[in-house]
Every structure is written in C-alpha cells, then in structure tokens.
Amino acid sequence: MSSQPEHPTLLIPGPIEFDDDVLQSMSHYSESHVGPGFVATFGDTISMLRKLFQTTDPSAQPFVISGSGTLGWDIVAANLVEAGEDVLVLSTGYFGDGFADCFEAYGAKVTKLTPDAVGGRPQLPQIEEALKAKKYKMVTVTHVDTSTGVLSELKNLSELVKRVSPETLLVVDGVCSVACEEIQFDAWKLDGVVTASQKAIGCPAGLSISMFSGKAIEAYKARKTPPATYFASFKNWMPIMQNYEAKKPSYFATPSPQLIHALHTALTQILAKPLSERFSTHREASDRIKKAVADLGLKQVASKPEDQAHGMTAIYLPESVKATDLLPKLAKAGVVWAGGIHKEIAPKYVRFGHMGVSVTDPARKDIEKALNALSNGLTECGYKA
Numbered sequence: 001m002s003s004q005p006e007h008p009t010l011l012i013p014g015p016i017e018f019d020d021d022v023l024q025s026m027s028h029y030s031e032s033h034v035g036p037g038f039v040a041t042f043g044d045t046i047s048m049l050r051k052l053f054q055t056t057d058p059s060a061q062p063f064v065i066s067g068s069g070t071l072g073w074d075i076v077a078a079n080l081v082e083a084g085e086d087v088l089v090l091s092t093g094y095f096g097d098g099f100a101d102c103f104e105a106y107g108a109k110v111t112k113l114t115p116d117a118v119g120g121r122p123q124l125p126q127i128e129e130a131l132k133a134k135k136y137k138m139v140t141v142t143h144v145d146t147s148t149g150v151l152s153e154l155k156n157l158s159e160l161v162k163r164v165s166p167e168t169l170l171v172v173d174g175v176c177s178v179a180c181e182e183i184q185f186d187a188w189k190l191d192g193v194v195t196a197s198q199k200a201i202g203c204p205a206g207l208s209i210s211m212f213s214g215k216a217i218e219a220y221k222a223r224k225t226p227p228a229t230y231f232a233s234f235k236n237w238m239p240i241m242q243n244y245e246a247k248k249p250s251y252f253a254t255p256s257p258q259l260i261h262a263l264h265t266a267l268t269q270i271l272a273k274p275l276s277e278r279f280s281t282h283r284e285a286s287d288r289i290k291k292a293v294a295d296l297g298l299k300q301v302a303s304k305p306e307d308q309a310h311g312m313t314a315i316y317l318p319e320s321v322k323a324t325d326l327l328p329k330l331a332k333a334g335v336v337w338a339g340g341i342h343k344e345i346a347p348k349y350v351r352f353g354h355m356g357v358s359v360t361d362p363a364r365k366d367i368e369k370a371l372n373a374l375s376n377g378l379t380e381c382g383y384k385a
C-alpha cells in the first residue's frame, strides 16, 4: 500500500503510479556523479538493464541518458542511419509516425508501412514485399503504440527480417512495452530497443533507456559520415556507460544521481521476481480489463485480440458519450485517464494505462477503482450497456 499523500490515481499510459520506495530514492542526499558511491549505483543499474532486456551477450550495450523517450529515437536516427539511407518504419499510430519524422530530421529516406485501418498493424506479407523491393538499413517497429494500444509482434518480425534481409537492423520502440510485455533481446535477435523510465519500469520521467546489439554498434563504427548530433552520440556515451558498468568514474554530461537511484530501486524491485511472472501478471490484469470493457458493450481501438497491448487499453466511447464529459466524471471518482491522441479518431476514444504497481500490487485496488469509475461514469453520461 502507498503512504503517499492522497491523490487521484494516475492510470494514463505513462507516467504511471510510482512505488513509495522508488520515490523515496529520489530524495537521496547530493553526491558527486563521479564519486565511488554513485559510480557503484549507476554501474549496477546498467548491469540490471541487461537482465531486464534478457541479454547475456557481452557485445550488447545498454545506455541510460538524461532525457525522455523521444531521445531514444534521436539516438537511433543519428547514430545508426546515415543521411540518404533507407529506413522502413512500421507504424501503428502517432508514435510510429513520430519515429518516422525523427529519421527524416536526420536526412534518412523513410518508407512507412501503415495498417489498412486504424487499430490494425502492417502484416508480415506486406512487410516481406517491402523488404524484397528495396535494401533497408533498418526496420523499426513500435512494440506498443500508445496512441492506439496496438501490440506488434517482434519474434516473427525478426525471423522475417533475418530471412529476407539479414543485414538490415531491427530496432524496437519499447517505450510502452519494456517491463510489461515480453522482450527477449538476444533470443529474438533484436538490434536495438529504446524505452523511457516513466512507464512500466515505474521510475519518474527523465531517463532515456536503451539497449543496442553488437551488430548495431558495428554498423555505427562502419559509418562513412560522423553522426549529426553531439549530446546523443554513441561516441560520447559509449565509453561512459562502459566505464560506469566497470565501476570506474567517467564524465561526458552530468547524469541525475537522484533519478538513477530511483531507477536502481525500480529495477531491483522488478528483478526480485522472475520476469515471466511480471509479464503474466500484466497479461491477466489486461484480460480482466478487456473483458470488463467488452461486457460494457464497448470496443477497443486495437481490433484483434492478438494485436492488443497488455499494459494499456484504448477504448472507443459509445456514440452518445463524449470524452470531455466522461473524463471529468472519472476524475471525480479519483481516476485519471487520458484522452485520444490519434489524429483520425482522437475525440472518439479514451486510454487506460495499467502498468507497474497498479497491476503488481493488488492491495491498491487501482484497477477495480478504474473499472467501477468507468461503469458509473458511463451511466452518469446516460449510457446503458
């Protein structure tokens, strides 16, 4: 149970509710970012990320850099692709489109594959055709697009890319999936996964967290032109990450010791239990939520069950109910949900985030509270299931 001051329960798809111990870690006294105490904490944090991403390959490189999830896109676009190179972006919503825009900002040539309709995802035969038509430096996929709640498959996609275009790098936007959806970095032969602290990892916003394969690092080293970035450059950060992990002080740009302490606590909590248990806990809560939503006669934006994320649900509202009427009713019941952000359907749906402590600590009763608030809120809006 939480000892935090009473507050509305934050059930948007990130930031999420945070555990007391994680928040308290942020009030750590000030210490030097190159002193032995902090170096040990940061080094252990980096090592723990290897476990979270399920990699034991020593050539894989974790990064933890001050910034939000978007910085991960810049790291990928600036370091792993050169201006004029082709990138295949699989987009299932707003965030896939944003990743594509980021590549264009660095001069990459983007081909974007989108689903036939909002709520679907590009299909493997369509992706295979695209891969056969042109040589791509990289394929990117948004594991869970937070604008639609669409879950993309990684294992089958990776097998396809390795079969049709083995040199192509496969990079995953895992901002809304790392720590709530299964990701096996080594087994699925991923070349990059970028994420952020504030979603299922359960640490306040402010950290860009990523993992890159040895193959991705080799591609970076083989560049013909230098990356068009300074803060986000592998060249500047790689030795820093390697030194911290080896418990040696190192400096490029000042990290936030307090945020790293919070991440250390969050990762320690996550890794205290088998990851498989964490993923099934999220899956079970999601199944319960999706059933309750269906029982209310509501549809999800992600149309097929196999395409539905397990850490969030994007829910179409009945035609008679406006999000601007419903969300304040939920807020009155002490529950904060998010409105829609996909430009084609924004006013028609709402988003419910169910990641981290709200799911793993049933004593909080966050999920029950949200489902009751939804049912009562709809009734107050005049809707009958």
Ligand SMILES: Cc1ncc(COP(=O)(O)O)c(C=O)c1O
Residues within 6 Å of the ligand: 014, 068, 069, 070, 071, 095, 142, 144, 145, 146, 147, 173, 174, 175, 176, 196
């Ligand atoms: C899938 C996905 N990618 C990228 C981002 C961008 O992350 P941030 O807002 O932390 O910059 C988000 C943010 O919600 C996201 O959900």
